Amino acid sequence: MLSYNVPMLQSVQVLPGARRALRRAVHVECDVVSSWWDEPVTHLVTDLSPHGLWLEAPFPLEPGEELVVCFRPPRWGDRPEIQAFGAVRRVELRRRTDDPRGSGMGIELLDLAPGDEEALAEALRGLPPPLPNERVPRLAREHVWVDTLLTWEEDLGDRINTFEVSQEIGLIADIDFEIEPLGELVTGGRPSRRWAA
Numbered sequence: 001m002l003s004y005n006v007p008m009l010q011s012v013q014v015l016p017g018a019r020r021a022l023r024r025a026v027h028v029e030c031d032v033v034s035s036w037w038d039e040p041v042t043h044l045v046t047d048l049s050p051h052g053l054w055l056e057a058p059f060p061l062e063p064g065e066e067l068v069v070c071f072r073p074p075r076w077g078d079r080p081e082i083q084a085f086g087a088v089r090r091v092e093l094r095r096r097t098d099d100p101r102g103s104g105m106g107i108e109l110l111d112l113a114p115g116d117e118e119a120l121a122e123a124l125r126g127l128p129p130p131l132p133n134e135r136v137p138r139l140a141r142e143h144v145w146v147d148t149l150l151t152w153e154e155d156l157g158d159r160i161n162t163f164e165v166s167q168e169i170g171l172i173a174d175i176d177f178e179i180e181p182l183g184e185l186v187t188g189g190r191p192s193r194r195w196a197a
Contacts, residue, residue, distance in 0.1 A: 021049040024127040030055060030071035045071060047130045050121040052089070052108045060091045060105035069107060075123045082120070085110045 026048045031040040032055065043055040053069070061067065065088045072081040090106035112120070154161040 021051055021121070023047040023049045023054075023129055024124040025130040026074055026124075026127065028071050028073060030069050033068040033070075034061060034065065036061065036065075040070070046104070048073060048120075048124060050109075050112075050117045050124070052086075052106060054104055054106050056102045056104045058103055060093060060103055061088050063088050063091055066110075067107070069109070073120055073123050074127065079119065082112065082116055084112050084116075 024047060026045055028045040028048065030043050030045045030053070032043050033040050043057055045053045046056055047054045053071075055069075067086055067088070068083065069086050070081055070083045086107040086109050088105050089108045092104055094103045151162065
């Protein structure tokens with residue numbers, strides 16, 4: 001049985017740093033062209049995904065700035081290097097010299113050439129993600145407006161399960177999910193002991 005409820009404000013947990021794709025740790029040089037510089041300036045890419053990259057930069061640009069990036073991802077083979085427009089989405093400026101993480105900027109890739117996004121995802125498959133920072137962000141709590149709550153009742157014979165979800169979450173049931181690992185197995189269990197006769 002399915003019924004609808006009235007619109008309401010609903011409290012939800014927000015995952016920090018939620019991303020469209022898993023970032024991969026890399027060490028790649030990237031030429032950056034910006035309206036602030038006379039010529040391309042080489043930066044270091046330390047993590048990369050098919051949708052964006054992190055550039056180490058002692059003097060990062062302001063969020064919203066547009067630029068052009070040119071780089072060759074790891075395991076890229078003889079394909080031409082990636083040249084794409086990007087936009088600065090996040091900036092971190094570190095003042096302490098003892099901080100192991102340098103200043104930098106997160107760049108969203110805006111217009112990869114056709115086929116480059118899929119090829120980049122394939123080239124990055126199996127590379128490890130970057131090591132986490134020592135500070136672990138806490139889950140944030142926000143209020144979102146839910147236009148319609150769906151109430152589901154599942155009759156199991158001996159009991160009835162009832163739960164409510166937003167209409168958008170309720171539509172997920174119509175989508176086929178494809179489950180796949182995010183990376184290769186890094187460690188395994190100890191080998192079993194074998195006794196010699």
